[in-house]
Amino acid sequence: MAHIIVVGNEKGGAGKSTVSMHIATALARMGHKTSVLDLDLRQKTIGRYLENRTSFLAKQGVDLPSPEYHELPEIDKSTLKPGENVYDHRLSAAVATLEPDSDFILIDCPGSHTRLSQVAHSLADTLVTPLNDSFIDFDLLAHIDSDGENIQGPSVYSEMVWSARQLRAQAGLKPIDWVVMRNRLGAQRMVNKEKMERAVDALAKRIGFRVAPGFNERVIFRELFPRGLTLLDLKDVGVQKLNISNVAARQELRDMMKSLHLPGVDVNF
DSSP: OOEEEEEOOSSTTSOHHHHHHHHHHHHHHTTOOEEEEEOOTTTOHHHHHHHHHHHHHHHHTOOOOOOEEEOOOOOOGGGSOTTOOHHHHHHHHHHHHHGGGOSEEEEEOOSSOOHHHHHHHHHOSEEEEEEESSHHHHTTTEEEOTTSOOEEEEOHHHHHHHHHHHHHHHTTOOOOEEEEEEESBOSSOOHHHHHHHHHHHHHHHHHTOEEEEOOBOOTHHHHHGGGTOOGGGTGGGTOOSOOHHHHHHHHHHHHHHHHHOOTTOOOOO
């Protein structure tokens, strides 16, 4: 059975698609057959990212290991029983088709609450939640007092993950390994950054997730998207010498991949 990685957060701009693309491509480059589903049916950012990759590599005449992108299949609504949801069937049909021939299935969720996203979370073996270093983003996980110190209770996204965990438990599936990734960090050590670190660590103990390192805020990620490339591809497309920022970003990717503890993955780049 494929290991299912879900990248989810109900707020846009946290870097979900960038994280998804780097995880999926890193796995493919390490020899793991990786399939990708994009549940943002309107914007399809990771779908566009992978289309850009296919087009750019074809123009360059370069063949690089890549994850395989798959659209959700259409479902004949007339085949549904009363009360059944067409989106449930589209996602379950996609996963059922991909599981026998994939090592990993990565599902990139939209930055909003949708039925598809809710179902995907219940399928997750590993859930990755990129989180901007901001109490605005933190508010999706938990409510906190005005000083940014005392957690008052879980918020909407944490409650959704809790529901997904209950569904998995009822089905006799193993628990979700939930990883919250502090992402798009600023380079400077500021008071807000320290408060966020304490708040995330405290919440991790309270509601049961692991904290992992993400990416710092870097221009390189905006430059990679139009070509469909990741940090691991640069030398293969002619970049002879990586600058200090790119080398640091590769190390962040290496640390991120190691922190996920994915089965059968030996991070070797």
